[in-house]
Amino acid sequence: DDPVLEARDVSRHYPVRHVGRRGVVHAVDDVSLALFRGRITAVVGESGSGKSTIARVLARLEPPTSGELRLDGEPVGKPRGQAFRKYLGQVQMIFQDPFASLNPIHTVEHHIARPLKLHGPPRSKAEVHAEVLALLERVSLTPAEQFARKRPHELSGGQRQRVSIARALAVRPEVLLADEPVSMLDVSIRLGVLNLLQRLGHDDGLALLYITHDIASARYFADSVQVMYAGRLVEGGPAEAVTQEPAHPYTRLLIDSAPDPDRRGVLDGGRAERLGEAPDLSDPPSGCRFHPRCPLAMPVCEEKAPPKFSVGGGAGEEHWAACWLHAPEEQQEQAQEQEAQ
Ligand code: ATP
Ligand code: SF4
Ligand code: MG
Structure with a gap:
């Protein structure tokens, strides 16, 4: 199956002073990431x-500083004109803070009708209204007629x-x-919103990117897990493989410092007290960016950034880790030798 949306070697740098x-x-x-129809990638x-x-x-x-995006296999062009509008219709984003993303003076109906009027084919008032109600039902805000008339302050965080x-x-x-999408919501309603998103991915065939700091929720909710550290992806693969048999020392640390899902509930949110300081990205560590914190660091780690090495998987998605521990032996020796010269 081909990815719907793909990032290839994407970098994004911010000038600062x-x-x-x-x-x-x-x-x-250098982040490469592929999103597939009907699949949830965390x-x-x-x-x-x-x-x-x-x-x-x-x-x-x-815009990315370098690298490229591909939608349905085609490289995306400049952010203007018809093609850009089409892109914005195909790729939508929801944010962490549902309070900030809704305008307090407008009704729910107004918020949902706007994109229908801007993007869709011309519709009558009655058609727009009917579609708003259908969308509210799809996200389980019922009775839809009632929710359509409400304003944001009359809704809970989960409803927003x-x-x-x-x-x-x-x-x-x-x-x-x-x-x-759920990190600012009460723990008690997180699961409901995640289940809704899962339904949209698995049943309705959306390609879903789920961003989280909580690896426990990624394990239960996503099909694929990609672990990010200091601006780079360091491990990726099927959710089960990455979370049950983590290959990168950082992933192991992340799992060890997450709350015990059996004891405290999957969605309690991770406590990161054992993780230590994240590096300063205006002066990232050389080589493997995790080396200053890695209990298993070797001399080569400080010198050379590790590429992705396959660590297993079979059918379906490859499981990989960007860590010298997983280099084939001769490549590890080669890297050590080069480093000694
Ligand atoms: P969080 O979990 O806190 O949301 P995040 O993983 O989403 O974090 P980003 O918001 O993507 O992290 O930020 C990554 C890095 O880029 C941080 O060091 C941040 O300070 C920096 N950064 C983000 N936006 C800008 C900007 N507009 N100008 C300068 N630096 C930025
Ligand atoms: Fe640790 Fe080296 Fe692997 Fe980086 S490459 S995670 S420093 S062992
Ligand atoms: Mg963020």
């Missing part, structure tokens, strides 16, 4: 690892996030990018 010194923040470096990482940045680039809210989802679905996208 501190204490008179010019620099650049390596928010995302990107997991701690705060500041570049998760929202890659989502914003995929949503084309900002459902309105954001309905609004994103209004243009019939193929891809939905969800940036920490």
Whole structure:
């Protein structure tokens, strides 16, 4: 199966200036990611690892510094004109804070009708109204007639996030990018919103990107898990393989510092006290960016960034890790020798 949306070697750097010194923040470096129809891909990482940045680039809210995006196999062009409008209709994003993304003065109906009027074919008032109601039912906000008339302050956080989802679905996208969609919601309603997203992915065939700092929720909810550290993807593969047999030392640390899902509930949110400091991305560590924190670091790790090495998988998705521990022996020796010269 071919990916719907793909990032190839995408980097996103931000110019910054501190204490008179010019620099650049390596928010995302060389990230390759593919999203498939009917499949949920999780990107997991701690705060500041570049998760929202890659989502914003995929949503084309900002351009990549280098690398390319492909939609349905075609490289995407400049962000203007008909093709760009079409892209925005195919790829939709929902954000962490459902309070900030809805306008308090407008009704739910107004929020959802807007994209219908802007993107869709011409429709009568009655047709728009009927579609708004259908969308509200699809996100389980019923009775739909009642919810259509409400304003954001009359809704709970979970209901607001459902309105954001309905609004994103209004243009019939193929891809939905969800940036920490439940992290600001009460623990008790997170599962309901995630189940809705899962239904949209698995039953309705959307390609779904689920961004989270909580690897436990990624394991239960996603098909594929990609682990991000300091602007780079460090491990990826089938959700079960990555979370049950993590190959990268950072993934292991992430799993060890997540709350015990059996004891505290899957969606309690990770506590990261054992993770330590995330690196400064305006001056990222050389070689493997994880080397200053890695208990297994070798001399080569400081010198050379590890490429992706296959660590298993069979049918379906490959399981890989960007870590020298998984290099075939001769390649590891070669790298060590080069480093010794
Ligand atoms: P969180 O879990 O806190 O949402 P994140 O993984 O989404 O974090 P990003 O928001 O993508 O991380 O940020 C990655 C890095 O890029 C951070 O170091 C951040 O400070 C930096 N960054 C993000 N946006 C900008 C910007 N507009 N200008 C400069 N630096 C930025
Ligand atoms: Fe640790 Fe080296 Fe692997 Fe990086 S490449 S995770 S430093 S062992
Ligand atoms: Mg973020």
